[in-house]
Amino acid sequence: xxxxxxxxxxxxxxxxxxxxxxxPNRLGHGTVPISxxxxxxxxxxxxxxxxxxxxSDFVMFSGFFAAYAVLVGATAGGxxxxxxxxxxxxxxxxxxxxxxxxxxxLAGVATVQRSxxxxxxxxAATAVLGxxxxxxxxxxxxxxxxxxxxxxxxAFLSAFFALVGCHGVHVTIGLIWLTTMMAxxxxxxxxxxxxxxxxxxxxxxxxxxxxxxxxxTVVYLMGAxxx
Amino acid sequence: xxxxxSHVDDTRSAGQGHGHAAPGEQEADAKANVGKAVGIYATGLxxxxxxxxxxxxxxxxxxxxxxxxxxxxxxxxxxxxGVHLVFFLHITTGPDNTNNVLALAFGxxxxxxxxxxxxxIMRHLDxxxxxxxxxxxxxx
Numbered sequence: 001x002x003x004x005x006x007x008x009x010x011x012x013x014x015x016x017x018x019x020x021x022x023x024p025n026r027l028g029h030g031t032v033p034i035s036x037x038x039x040x041x042x043x044x045x046x047x048x049x050x051x052x053x054x055x056s057d058f059v060m061f062s063g064f065f066a067a068y069a070v071l072v073g074a075t076a077g078g079x080x081x082x083x084x085x086x087x088x089x090x091x092x093x094x095x096x097x098x099x100x101x102x103x104x105x106l107a108g109v110a111t112v113q114r115s116x117x118x119x120x121x122x123x124a125a126t127a128v129l130g131x132x133x134x135x136x137x138x139x140x141x142x143x144x145x146x147x148x149x150x151x152x153x154x155a156f157l158s159a160f161f162a163l164v165g166c167h168g169v170h171v172t173i174g175l176i177w178l179t180t181m182m183a184x185x186x187x188x189x190x191x192x193x194x195x196x197x198x199x200x201x202x203x204x205x206x207x208x209x210x211x212x213x214x215x216x217t218v219v220y221l222m223g224a225x226x227x
Numbered sequence: 228x229x230x231x232x233s234h235v236d237d238t239r240s241a242g243q244g245h246g247h248a249a250p251g252e253q254e255a256d257a258k259a260n261v262g263k264a265v266g267i268y269a270t271g272l273x274x275x276x277x278x279x280x281x282x283x284x285x286x287x288x289x290x291x292x293x294x295x296x297x298x299x300x301x302x303x304x305x306x307x308x309g310v311h312l313v314f315f316l317h318i319t320t321g322p323d324n325t326n327n328v329l330a331l332a333f334g335x336x337x338x339x340x341x342x343x344x345x346x347x348i349m350r351h352l353d354x355x356x357x358x359x360x361x362x363x364x365x366x367x
Contacts, residue, residue, distance in 0.1 A: 040247055043249055044247050044248070044249040046249075047249030047250050047251060047252065048249060048250060048326060048327065048330075050250075051250040051251075051327060051330060051331075052330055055330055055331065055333070055334030056334075058334050058338055059334060059337045059338055059341065062337070062338040062341040062342055063341055065342060066341050066342050066344075066345035066346065067345075069342070069345070069346055070345055070346065070349040087283065087286070087287070091283055094279055095279075098272065098275055098276065098279065099272075101311070101315055102268055102269075102271075102272045105268035105271075105315055106265065106268060108251075108253075109261060109264045109265055109268070112253070112258050112264065113261060199249065199251055199252070202251055203250060203251045203316065206251070206311060206315040206316050207316070209311055209315070210308050210311045210312070213279075213304050213307045213308055213311065214304060214308070216282075217282060217300050217301065217303070217304035218304075221282055221283065221285075221286035221300050222286075222297055222300060224286065
């Protein structure tokens with residue numbers, strides 16, 4: 001343990017000029033060999049574990065994407081993507097989610113600066129923009145079902161609702177998590193465990209935006225093009 | 228004791244100590260400088276906005292040769308995902324990010340296998356299967 005905590009403050013060997021500037025990323029790991037540095041800090045272990053979870057979530061989404069891509073032509077005489085997709089609505093959703101991701105990034109900056117007020121403001125903006133995205137998606141879904149183009153109409157629409165709905169469920173869970181984090185920061189402040197949860201949440205929220213990029217490209221833009 | 232340990236670790240700034248960076252973590256100089264940290268996100272927002280606009284334009288206009296539009300859209304989407312990874316998730320090519328990048332590479336491999344494998348197999352199945360109408364005819 002003392003090796004782990006002393007490692008960063010240990011003086012670099014010698015007074016060679018490249019000691020600090022020639023090795024800014026500490027590839028030589030200073031004077032302490034890598035086997036003697038102890039476990040990585042919890043902050044890194046937790047975020048890395050959550051990163052692995054997010055990648056497994058991407059793998060799950062790839063299954064939905066594959067199903068959609070296979071079934072996109074199986075319309076059973078029903079509407080095709082070009083018939084039902086409204087690109088202006090999708091553009092609005094994209095802008096809302098992108099701005100939401102940006103606001104989440106600003107909340108991360110406020111967290112690093114330990115500014116509770118700016119954290120709450122940025123998280124509230126993230127929540128409002130995310131809720132706006134969800135509202136657009138709910139409008140689209142109810143509109144489609146009202147037109148008789150629900151998930152039961154064709155295999156294409158089943159795959160569409162499963163894929164886009166799965167993303168929507170993720171955004172809903174993210175919104176619940178987001179409000180929980182606002183409450184936790186309000187009640188407990190920027191404690192170490194709260195900081196780790198905020199870091200995981202921002203990873204989650206940015207990852208959802210990455211999924212949406214794949215989604216609006218593959219589903220909406222390629223579908224509406226009548227390709 | 229372990230609590231104290233984690234506290235000491237967590238107050239340490241990024242890029243020091245173990246030579247690792249947590250995914251989503253900014254570099255130390257960006258952490259210290261609010262303007263720079265916000266600037267990184269603003270750059271990402273600008274680039275992502277440009278790529279999104281280009282995607283919607285490419286899908287709607289006839290300036291691009293029709294059959295090439297899907298390829299253009301995929302290229303733009305991959306570029307935008309890259310922008311998100313670098314500017315929002317702070318996954319970089321730096322040596323402190325090796326573990327994160329390796330995990331990402333494995334994830335991309337599996338995603339590619341699932342997507343390409345499904346499409347490939349299902350296309351061949353679809354091609355080799357007899358049309359449903361002729362199956363019905365044979366059963367008469």
